[in-house]
Amino acid sequence: MSDSRFLSLEKLTLSYGKNVAVPEMDLDIAKGELVALLGPSGCGKTTTMRAIAGLMEPASGAIVLDGANITRVPANKRPVGLVFQSYALFPHLNVYENVAFGLKLMGVKGKDLETRVNDGLKTVGLSQYATRKPAELSGGQQQRVSLARSMVMEPKVLLLDEPLSNLDARLRLEMRTELQRVQKESGVTMIFVTHDQVEALAMADRIIVMLDGHIEQIGTPEDIYNNPASDFVADFVGFENVFERVGDTIKTANGDVAISGDIDDATKGLAWRPSMVTLGEGPYEGTVRGTSFAGGTREYLLDTPLGQIKAECDAALPAHDFGAVLKFDLPVAKAAQLARTGSL
Numbered sequence: 233m234s235d236s237r238f239l240s241l242e243k244l245t246l247s248y249g250k251n252v253a254v255p256e257m258d259l260d261i262a263k264g265e266l267v268a269l270l271g272p273s274g275c276g277k278t279t280t281m282r283a284i285a286g287l288m289e290p291a292s293g294a295i296v297l298d299g300a301n302i303t304r305v306p307a308n309k310r311p312v313g314l315v316f317q318s319y320a321l322f323p324h325l326n327v328y329e330n331v332a333f334g335l336k337l338m339g340v341k342g343k344d345l346e347t348r349v350n351d352g353l354k355t356v357g358l359s360q361y362a363t364r365k366p367a368e369l370s371g372g373q374q375q376r377v378s379l380a381r382s383m384v385m386e387p388k389v390l391l392l393d394e395p396l397s398n399l400d401a402r403l404r405l406e407m408r409t410e411l412q413r414v415q416k417e418s419g420v421t422m423i424f425v426t427h428d429q430v431e432a433l434a435m436a437d438r439i440i441v442m443l444d445g446h447i448e449q450i451g452t453p454e455d456i457y458n459n460p461a462s463d464f465v466a467d468f469v470g471f472e473n474v475f476e477r478v479g480d481t482i483k484t485a486n487g488d489v490a491i492s493g494d495i496d497d498a499t500k501g502l503a504w505r506p507s508m509v510t511l512g513e514g515p516y517e518g519t520v521r522g523t524s525f526a527g528g529t530r531e532y533l534l535d536t537p538l539g540q541i542k543a544e545c546d547a548a549l550p551a552h553d554f555g556a557v558l559k560f561d562l563p564v565a566k567a568a569q570l571a572r573t574g575s576l
């Protein structure tokens with residue numbers, strides 16, 4: 233076992249009866265990584281997490297953790313923690329007792345128990361709330377109790393299923409930073425599930441983008457954001473103008489359109505974020521069919537000979553009216569060059 237293969241899924245196939253949700257997944261996760269499993273509803277994120285936690289028996293393949301094959305090890309014997317989106321705290325127990333619960337079951341008691349629970353509460357910044365009941369805490373605080381409860385068990389891997397989805401927008405931002413801090417300070421390997429690309433990009437060391445039970449792309453947030461491998465990933469991370477490329481043309485809703493520029497032979501698609509579209513000059517024309525103000529920028533939806541194009545410009549510039557005809561360009565030099573298409 234090397235540190236880069238701390239947790240390995242080897243040809244892991246996960247099925248519900250005859251339906252294969254995840255076919256032959258291969259994945260290596262390094263020790264101490266904070267990894268996001270990102271993808272749309274139904275792509276297999278939760279199924280993968282449940283298999284790692286031992287809540288679901290794989291149809292075939294193996295799960296290896298820290299050198300040990302845990303594929304058939306029951307959930308309660310795995311050194312794997314699980315934090316759910318619903319915090320699943322015991323309402324009648326106070327914060328201290330909730331965090332102590334699992335440790336007590338394991339037979340930890342006395343001074344050792346006290347030290348571990350107090351350390352756990354300190355880690356998540358809740359020492360002063362030890363005697364409160366869950367109902368007397370905010371959602372973010374309850375989530376932190378849930379995190380502490382898992383952390384004190386000293387899991388080798390901690391799995392978090394949509395950990396922030398029950399929190400309001402402000403708390404979600406706060407908990408992002410908090411989770412990152414706890415993870416970096418503790419060094420625990422963590423995998424969290426999210427369908428929110430912004431959350432994955434903001435928090436993770438590495439993102440695993442899933443689609444239909446398979447891995448579309450693995451990379452750092454920068455990789456995924458700047459160099460999406462496929463049309464699906466590009467679309468998912470905000471490239472709103474995505475085209476298949478054939479030779480010197482792109483395929484558009486209204487037929488093939490010639491493009492020129494430095495394009496890799498292997499490139500199967502080209503994609504532009506709205507901010508990459510040149511607005512006000514260029515060889516194409518589009519009619520404004522929608523505008524939306526987004527603080528620093530204004531986005532335009534244009535009806536064009538290439539189909540609908542989304543372009544963005546500085547909101548300080550004079551706004552264009554509905555129906556106005558604007559020149560624009562899709563500069564090839566700015567485009568993301570996609571290695572695969574056909575998944576959209």
Ligand SMILES: Nc1ncnc2c1ncn2[C@@H]1O[C@H](COP(=O)(O)OP(=O)(O)OP(=O)(O)O)[C@@H](O)[C@H]1O
Pocket residue numbers: 248251253271272273274275276277278279280427
């Ligand atoms: N208990 C089940 N029985 C049968 N099929 C299931 C079951 N749970 C999930 N599936 C199917 O397995 C596939 C993967 O589901 P999964 O819940 O892992 O997706 P997900 O990415 O976690 O989605 P979400 O973001 O909506 O939670 C889906 O096609 C789903 O319909």
